[in-house]
Amino acid sequence: MKPALFDYVRAMTTQDALDVLAQTGEDARVLAGGQSLMAVLNMRLAQPRVLVDISRTDELNAVRADSQAGHLVVSAAATQSSVEWRATLRDEVPLLAMAFPHISHFQIRNRGTVCGSVVHADPSAELPLVLTALGGDVLLRSKRKQRAVPANDFFQGMLMTAREPDELVEAVRFPMKKPGERFGFAECSARHGDFAMVACAAIVTDDAIRIAVGGVADRPKVERWPRLRGEDLRGALNDLSWKLGAHDDAHISAKYRRHLVRELGWRVIEEAK
Numbered sequence: 205m206k207p208a209l210f211d212y213v214r215a216m217t218t219q220d221a222l223d224v225l226a227q228t229g230e231d232a233r234v235l236a237g238g239q240s241l242m243a244v245l246n247m248r249l250a251q252p253r254v255l256v257d258i259s260r261t262d263e264l265n266a267v268r269a270d271s272q273a274g275h276l277v278v279s280a281a282a283t284q285s286s287v288e289w290r291a292t293l294r295d296e297v298p299l300l301a302m303a304f305p306h307i308s309h310f311q312i313r314n315r316g317t318v319c320g321s322v323v324h325a326d327p328s329a330e331l332p333l334v335l336t337a338l339g340g341d342v343l344l345r346s347k348r349k350q351r352a353v354p355a356n357d358f359f360q361g362m363l364m365t366a367r368e369p370d371e372l373v374e375a376v377r378f379p380m381k382k383p384g385e386r387f388g389f390a391e392c393s394a395r396h397g398d399f400a401m402v403a404c405a406a407i408v409t410d411d412a413i414r415i416a417v418g419g420v421a422d423r424p425k426v427e428r429w430p431r432l433r434g435e436d437l438r439g440a441l442n443d444l445s446w447k448l449g450a451h452d453d454a455h456i457s458a459k460y461r462r463h464l465v466r467e468l469g470w471r472v473i474e475e476a477k
């Protein structure tokens with residue numbers, strides 16, 4: 205199938221994009237890398253009247269470390285590859301560096317943006333999981349206002365977010381590594397590059413564990429525990445696997461999803477020791 209007819213606007217500035225969103229609201233869609241949106245349009249799951257293309261908006265194509273605030277700030281037009289190949293990424297946000305190779309293939313990451321993946325809000329996607337695990341936030345801007353929404357509140361369900369129709373996600377902020385933090389990331393997918401059936405991310409310090417799980421509930425879920433070990437940790441992971449409300453689908457049973465939460469959860473916490 206082909207998309208329904210739409211008008212195409214190329215935004216040269218952020219203001220251009222905000223103007224279109226303010227005028228058109230629900231009938232407009234932002235086009236970033238197009239790696240999710242084009243499939244949605246081709247299947248006619250969405251039929252926007254206007255597409256506003258931000259992929260060549262220079263002022264939105266930025267990745268910068270705000271060392272004072274302790275954030276890596278990724279603007280809306282920055283591709284996944286441009287962040288993945290940042291020379292300092294492993295020191296700044298190690299969890300992000302661990303997650304990128306799991307996102308599809310490099311061709312997709314060359315076009316797909318970090319912010320586009322966050323806005324698309326697929327419950328199995330790696331970037332929403334990492335953003336939620338780290339306690340990052342999403343910077344939204346419209347002609348009316350600017351606001352920062354914590355990732356945990358931004359993701360509201362499968363492909364659902366707190367974004368309002370006239371808002372552009374201007375950037376996302378990933379908290380940078382703090383002293384004493386160690387990280388683990390693992391996922392299980394049918395083939396390398398496929399969406400995860402279950403993905404887990406862990407941030408471990410000497411006295412605490414934070415674990416985030418994707419692909420099970422309708423959005424990434426985070427749990428915080430003291431520094432559990434051995435059978436206590438196994439028990440907590442088992443409780444978590446039931447709490448997430450795993451479901452059967454065409455690819456995998458709820459029982460196997462719970463198994464993956466327990467095993468990948470254990471693995472990422474071991475990796476982060």
Ligand SMILES: Cc1cc2nc3c(=O)[nH]c(=O)nc-3n(C[C@H](O)[C@H](O)[C@H](O)COP(=O)(O)OP(=O)(O)OC[C@H]3O[C@@H](n4cnc5c(N)ncnc54)[C@H](O)[C@@H]3O)c2cc1C
Nearest residue numbers: 234236237238239240241280308316317320321329330373
């Ligand atoms: C074959 C294939 C395999 C893939 N595998 C994976 C995978 O394993 N893991 C994974 O996480 N992803 C995967 N993806 C998705 C990929 O990561 C996409 O690039 C990403 O989800 C969307 O980014 P995009 O820049 O292409 O956004 P687009 O497709 O352009 O947009 C996605 C949605 O976000 C909206 N949007 C985008 N940017 C903004 C903004 N700044 N403000 C407001 N709204 C915005 C759009 O209107 C649209 O609704 C895969 C894609 C393909 C085609």
